Structure formats: C-alpha cells, structure tokens
Amino acid sequence: GAGVSQSPSNKVTEKGKDVELRCDPISGHTALYWYRQSLGQGLEFLIYFQGNSAPDKSGLPSDRFSAERTGGSVSTLTIQRTQQEDSAVYLCASSPGDRADNTQYFGPGTRLTVL
Amino acid sequence: SQQGEEDPQALSIQEGENATMNCSYKTSINNLQWYRQNSGRGLVHLILIRSNEREKHSGRLRVTLDTSKKSSSLLITASRAADTASYFCATDAYGGADGLTFGKGTHLIIQP
Numbered sequence: 577g578a579g580v581s582q583s584p585s586n587k588v589t590e591k592g593k594d595v596e597l598r599c600d601p602i603s604g605h606t607a608l609y610w611y612r613q614s615l616g617q618g619l620e621f622l623i624y625f626q627g628n629s630a631p632d633k634s635g636l637p638s639d640r641f642s643a644e645r646t647g648g649s650v651s652t653l654t655i656q657r658t659q660q661e662d663s664a665v666y667l668c669a670s671s672p673g674d675r676a677d678n679t680q681y682f683g684p685g686t687r688l689t690v691l
Numbered sequence: 692s693q694q695g696e697e698d699p700q701a702l703s704i705q706e707g708e709n710a711t712m713n714c715s716y717k718t719s720i721n722n723l724q725w726y727r728q729n730s731g732r733g734l735v736h737l738i739l740i741r742s743n744e745r746e747k748h749s750g751r752l753r754v755t756l757d758t759s760k761k762s763s764s765l766l767i768t769a770s771r772a773a774d775t776a777s778y779f780c781a782t783d784a785y786g787g788a789d790g791l792t793f794g795k796g797t798h799l800i801i802q803p
Binding site: 609621632635665677678679680683684685 | 724726732733734735736739779781783790791792793794795796
C-alpha cells in the first residue's frame with residue numbers, strides 16, 4: 577500500500593515568512609511523529625500525535641512551531657516567522673500505534689531552506 | 692545528553708567484508724531499533740530488538756543488545772555497494788517520551 581507522503585519535497589523561503597509542511601500518514605496508523613534533521617545530524621523529535629489525544633509537544637523548539645492533525649489523519653507542521661536556524665529536513669513518520677512495537681514508517685521529508 | 696550514540700561516526704570497508712556499528716544509550720528502554728537512511732531523506736526501518744532479547748537476525752543483519760552495558764551492535768555481513776548509507780539506532784525509552792530518540796548515525800561506505 578501507499579507509504580507516508582510529505583509535501584512539498586523542497587521549500588525555500590525568506591526569513592520571517594511562515595511555512596506549512598504537510599504529512600499524509602499510512603492509512604490506519606494512529607500514531608504520527610514529526611522530526612527535524614539538521615545537516616549531518618541525527619533526528620530531533622518535535623511532536624507526537626496518538627489518535628485523538630492531545631499531542632505531546634515536548635520537543636517543539638520554540639512557540640513559533642505548531643502542529644495539528646485533522647480527523648486523526650493528515651498533519652500539518654507550521655513554522656511562523658522562520659529563522660535561518662530552522663533550515664533542515666523535516667521528517668514525518670507514522671506507526672500503527674501499538675506501544676509494544678512502535679516501528680516507525682518515514683516519509684521522504686521536506687527540505688526547508690530559510691534564506 | 693544524546694541518547695543512542697553510534698560508533699564509529701564513519702566507516703569505509705571493501706565490498707564483501709563485514710561491517711559492525713555500535714550504539715550506546717543512557718536510560719532503560721522498551722526496545723531498540725536500527726534504521727538506514729540514503730541520501731539524507733526518509734529512513735527505512737531495519738530491525739527492532741526488545742529489551743528482553745539478546746540477539747536478532749534478519750537476512751544479512753545481526754543485532755545484539757546488552758542491557759547491562761546499555762549497548763547494541765549492528766553487523767552487516769557480506770557487504771554490498773548498495774549498503775552504503777547512514778545507519779541510526781533509535782531507542783524507545785521506558786516510561787519516557789513517545790518519540791524515538793535517535794543517535795547521530797554511522798555513515799557507512801562500501802568500496803566496490
């Protein structure tokens with residue numbers, strides 16, 4: 577079946593502008609995660625959604641970052657007033673939601689460049 | 692500090708040789724996973740080992756877990772050029788946050 581999809585694949589924006597990144601998880605997966613990966617680095621956890629529960633926002637780096645998940649499916653990550661340090665690849669992953677096996681299935685990522 | 696640190700940071704070997712990567716972590720875990728990443732984009736899940744398991748195999752992959760040392764190793768046997776990628780370990784902390792915690796990865800280069 578279809579995997580996790582993300583759009584856009586690349587986004588170039590000017591400092592101070594807002595951006596929206598989209599993630600379509602695998603159908604039926606109740607858990608959805610956003611990560612950020614800076615050049616040559618590991619993944620930094622940003623936010624986690626499980627079904628209709630309130631999200632775990634503990635990884636969001638500042639109040640300029642927010643995310644929502646509509647109808648328990650598609651998610652958007654919004655970055656307001658972008659800064660150059662926001663430049664990174666933003667990865668979305670989904671998981672069936674079984675706490676005993678939280679294997680994550682990743683999308684191809686959105687490469688964000690803030691000029 | 693970083694949970695899940697891989698060692699070495701980079702590894703270059705000849706095709707056909709075995710490649711071993713190590714991962715250390717700091718907290719108690721439910722499970723530990725290994726992922727592969729090509730060209731800095733999406734990660735692909737390779738294998739999951741639970742905290743009560745010591746060794747697991749999948750094809751040419753062998754993963755070990757030593758919870759007393761808080762360490763894991765990933766062995767790729769009979770390496771191929773297509774195995775060139777970055778490899779990350781990720782831990783699911785027991786009682787911790789719900790996201791996986793990734794290390795910075797080992798960049799593996801297989802020389803043809």
